Amino acid sequence: MLYKQLSPEGQDGKGLCNLDFVDRYADILQANLPNKFSDFDRFFSGTQRLETLAAILKRHIQEDGLTVLNVGSGPFATELFVERLQKQQVQSIDYTPEFAPFYQLLLNEGYIANTSFEQVDVMEVEFPQKAFDLIIIHDVLFEKALEMETLITRLSPFLxxxxxxxxxFINSRTQWVKRLFGRHDQFRYYDPVKVKGFVTHAGFEILSFEATRKAHSWPIRVLHHALQILSRGSGNYSVLVQSKSRP
Structure with a gap:
C-alpha cells in the first residue's frame, strides 16, 4: 500500500500530523455537517482532543503496516491527524450515517487513502478472529448506550x-465535584481502580494509564483543575493495554 507523504510543517513532533490541513478540514465540516451536528464542527476539528491518543501511540507503537480497527470514527479526525496511523491499514466503523459522506470527501482531498470504512453498529459487526494489531476506542465510552466491559469483551476476540x-473514559470519582459546581450530564462514568482490575483480569498488560489532556475554554480548564485537586485524580483517563498472549 502507498501511504501519503507527511509534510514536516504539518507535524507537531508529539504525535499529530497534517496540521496544515486543519483549517480546510474545519471548512469541510462546516459546509457538510447536518444542522443537528452544526455545533460540533469546532469539536471535531479541535486536534487537542487527539493529543493524548497521538502521544501514547507515538511512544508505544513503532511498527508500520499494522491492521487497525477504529471504533466510532466520527468524521475521521483520528485517521487524519494521528501520526502513527498514517502508515497502518485502518478499518473505521461508525453507526452514524451523517458521518459516512466525510469518508469520500477526505479521499477526494487526498487523505485517508489507507482507511476503509463501514457504517455499522459495533455491537453487531463481525470480523475474523485475531484480525487486528490495534483497536482504538476513542471518545466513545462516555456514551450511555455502550458499556466498557461489554464492548471490550466483544472486541477482544478480533485482537x-x-x-x-x-x-x-470519564472518571467516576469526579462526579460529586461536578455536581458541586452545578454541572450535570448524561455521560457514563467508570472507576479507574475497577478499570485497571478489569483489563488485568481480561488478560491485558497495562502499558499506559494517564490523564487525558484536553483543551477547553478557561472556565472549563478551571473546573478541570478543581476536579483534579478535589478528587485527587483526572477527569478523564487514556489507557493503552497489550494482550499478554504473544504471537
Whole structure:
C-alpha cells in the first residue's frame, strides 16, 4: 500500500500530523455537517482532543503496516491527524450515517487513502478472529448506550495475540465535584481502580494509564483543575493495554 507523504510543517513532533490541513478540514465540516451536528464542527476539528491518543501511540507503537480497527470514527479526525496511523491499514466503523459522506470527501482531498470504512453498529459487526494489531476506542465510552466491559469483551476476540487496545473514559470519582459546581450530564462514568482490575483480569498488560489532556475554554480548564485537586485524580483517563498472549 502507498501511504501519503507527511509534510514536516504539518507535524507537531508529539504525535499529530497534517496540521496544515486543519483549517480546510474545519471548512469541510462546516459546509457538510447536518444542522443537528452544526455545533460540533469546532469539536471535531479541535486536534487537542487527539493529543493524548497521538502521544501514547507515538511512544508505544513503532511498527508500520499494522491492521487497525477504529471504533466510532466520527468524521475521521483520528485517521487524519494521528501520526502513527498514517502508515497502518485502518478499518473505521461508525453507526452514524451523517458521518459516512466525510469518508469520500477526505479521499477526494487526498487523505485517508489507507482507511476503509463501514457504517455499522459495533455491537453487531463481525470480523475474523485475531484480525487486528490495534483497536482504538476513542471518545466513545462516555456514551450511555455502550458499556466498557461489554464492548471490550466483544472486541477482544478480533485482537491478535500481543495486540494493542486503546480506550479512554470519564472518571467516576469526579462526579460529586461536578455536581458541586452545578454541572450535570448524561455521560457514563467508570472507576479507574475497577478499570485497571478489569483489563488485568481480561488478560491485558497495562502499558499506559494517564490523564487525558484536553483543551477547553478557561472556565472549563478551571473546573478541570478543581476536579483534579478535589478528587485527587483526572477527569478523564487514556489507557493503552497489550494482550499478554504473544504471537
Amino acid at each position: 491478535k495475540p500481543g495486540g494493542y487496545l486503546y480506550f479512554d
